[in-house]
Amino acid sequence: MCGVRPARFCGQCPQCRSGASQLCQNFECLGNTHDGGYAEYALVRSDQLVPLDSLTPETGIWLEPLACVLQAIARLGGNQLAGPVLVIGAGVLGKLMVMTLQASAQVSVAIVDPNQAKVNAALELGAQAGWVVPRQGPAQLDTADLNRWAPQGIPTIIDATGSPVAIQRALEWTRPGGKVLLFGVSDPAALLTLSPYQVFTKELTLLASSGMSEESFAASFAMLQSGRIDPRRLISTRIELAELPAYLRGEVPGLDGKVVVTPQPLTEAQQ
Numbered sequence: 059m060c061g062v063r064p065a066r067f068c069g070q071c072p073q074c075r076s077g078a079s080q081l082c083q084n085f086e087c088l089g090n091t092h093d094g095g096y097a098e099y100a101l102v103r104s105d106q107l108v109p110l111d112s113l114t115p116e117t118g119i120w121l122e123p124l125a126c127v128l129q130a131i132a133r134l135g136g137n138q139l140a141g142p143v144l145v146i147g148a149g150v151l152g153k154l155m156v157m158t159l160q161a162s163a164q165v166s167v168a169i170v171d172p173n174q175a176k177v178n179a180a181l182e183l184g185a186q187a188g189w190v191v192p193r194q195g196p197a198q199l200d201t202a203d204l205n206r207w208a209p210q211g212i213p214t215i216i217d218a219t220g221s222p223v224a225i226q227r228a229l230e231w232t233r234p235g236g237k238v239l240l241f242g243v244s245d246p247a248a249l250l251t252l253s254p255y256q257v258f259t260k261e262l263t264l265l266a267s268s269g270m271s272e273e274s275f276a277a278s279f280a281m282l283q284s285g286r287i288d289p290r291r292l293i294s295t296r297i298e299l300a301e302l303p304a305y306l307r308g309e310v311p312g313l314d315g316k317v318v319v320t321p322q323p324l325t326e327a328q329q
């Protein structure tokens with residue numbers, strides 16, 4: 059059985075030639091620039107096919123998101139990443155980030171999110187600290203908890219929300235000399251109010267990680283095959299293909315987190 063690497067790189071443009079294929083000028087992507095997995099038929103290039111070998115389909119579905127997470131961690135130095143790391147946003151990708159940081163960079167991780175249940179879930183997945191903060195308005199991390207978890211301050215913050223409020227908080231919460239990485243996708247119309255004085259006086263580094271490269275996809279495959287990480291723990295619900303239209307129309311309440319669509323009817327054990 060094969061999976062499909064959704065991103066298609068030209069291999070010819072300056073970005074591809076310099077090894078930054080995630081910035082390919084002729085970037086194409088299944089499910090984005092072309093019909094994706096929900097289409098009756100989808101055309102892919104043969105080099106996008108990935109034999110799953112020992113990976114099950116429920117592990118294989120994580121190849122692309124984990125590649126994006128590994129790409130972001132590589133932007134921060136990979137194994138040399140300075141911890142501890144605070145992740146803002148405990149959605150599926152935020153939680154996958156928590157798991158991967160521990161498995162690959164072996165740094166201490168904390169999480170913030172407006173939702174207590176999501177913070178708890180991230181703590182169960184290995185985050186060492188967690189805070190519930192409101193979605194809007196001023197927010198402070200509890201000083202005593204923060205000092206216990208990161209007594210020297212927070213050198214690295216990853217925003218997995220794309221929210222300008224969250225990014226502004228990250229710039230405030232980062233210690234001098236720290237890095238803030240944009241990983242969540244923002245609304246194209248969103249604007250950030252940035253204090254150049256704060257960036258200047260704290261000598262902050264603002265980075266971004268967009269998508270994945272061929273290298274990070276290969277790293278994702280190797281990591282899933284090694285069993286060092288098991289993202290199947292993030293699957294919250296399985297639905298059958300026939301249920302998909304109603305789900306996409308928002309007519310199936312209570313489905314949060316990572317929903318997996320199975321082409322075959324579910325067995326009793328899967329329901």
Ligand SMILES: [Zn+2]
Pocket residue numbers: 067068069070071072073074075079081082083084085
């Ligand atoms: Zn290219």
